[in-house]
Amino acid sequence: MTSSNLPDPAATTEAARPRIAWIGLGIMGSPMSENLVKAGYPVTGYTLEPEKLERLAAAGGTPAGSIAEAVSEADVIITMVPASPQVEAVAYGPDGILENARSGALLIDMSSITPGTSIDLAAAAREKGVRVLDAPVSGGEAGAIEAVLSIMVGGEQADFDAARPIFDVLGATVVLCGPHGAGQTVKAANQLIVAVNIEACAEAVVFLEKSGVDLGAALDVLGGGLAGSTVLARKRDNFLNRDFTPGFRIDLHHKDMGIVTDAARRVGAALPAGALVAQLVASLRAQGDGGLDHSALLRAVERLSGNQV
Secondary structure (H helix, E strand, O other): OOHHHOOOOOOOOHHHOOOEEEEOOOOOHHHHHHHHHHOOOOEEEEOOOHHHHHHHHHHOOEEOOOHHHHHOOOOEEEEOOOOHHHHHHHHOOOOOHHHHOOOOOEEEEOOOOOHHHHHHHHHHHHHOOOEEEEOOEEOHHHHHHHOOEEEEEEOOHHHHHHHHHHHHHHEEEEEEEEOOOHHHHHHHHHHHHHHHHHHHHHHHHHHHHHOOOOHHHHHHHHHOOOOOOHHHHHHHHHHHHOOOOOOOEHHHHHHHHHHHHHHHHHHOOOOHHHHHHHHHHHHHHHHHHOOOEHHHHHHHHHHHOOOOO
């Protein structure tokens, strides 16, 4: 099956829409898959956590007992798992996606992994007649719930065009960035910018508080000027309330900083600020804060500043 004869994702009846298999129903995957269900797509999901399958069923999706069961009749297969090893685990092997997907199916990996893993997956899938897009996202749990994610895509134009109606349900900014692996490269750059931005905001928070300034007022005025950013807007309340309920965990950002520093080394790009923040993220994780939201970089700055945390 080619992209030209996939069921039209924009069709008005559910029967005519592509059948979607969703693998990975975590903090991001659950709300994203539910948004597709709300938009009328038939979604069959698989994950290792039974309560997440129950959540999908309650939203109108169909739970599956295995990857093979989820993908066997799917037109589009979407994966959203933590890292490269998990993508390889669900993609390869006799019980994996590639051995059980129909020829002509479109596999969209929305995980954040190394560009090399995406390139290798596309090559392996091609031998099975499965087309692949790497399509990592930015926007965190809030962006997933609100369907305003930024989606950076690598792969073929025809496959991107076929997947575009699905992407438009999940995000507000959707861009084909280049060939296989390009989406992951842009995501790595995104994570570099986000980490450095959070660190700068955290340092500003500690500086402002130690100076006796009203933090809420200061963040409001900073947010309205050149210092304003999506990071500051999204994480303002985290900083103010010291609420580090995970929207995107330090553990995952640690993984992503490893991806970007390794990829930059391979191409000869210097990341002096990025390397420093990568170490701060690693130290925060080593101190037991890996399960907290990445805005918890504030805790690292507070410790360095002599505050009791």
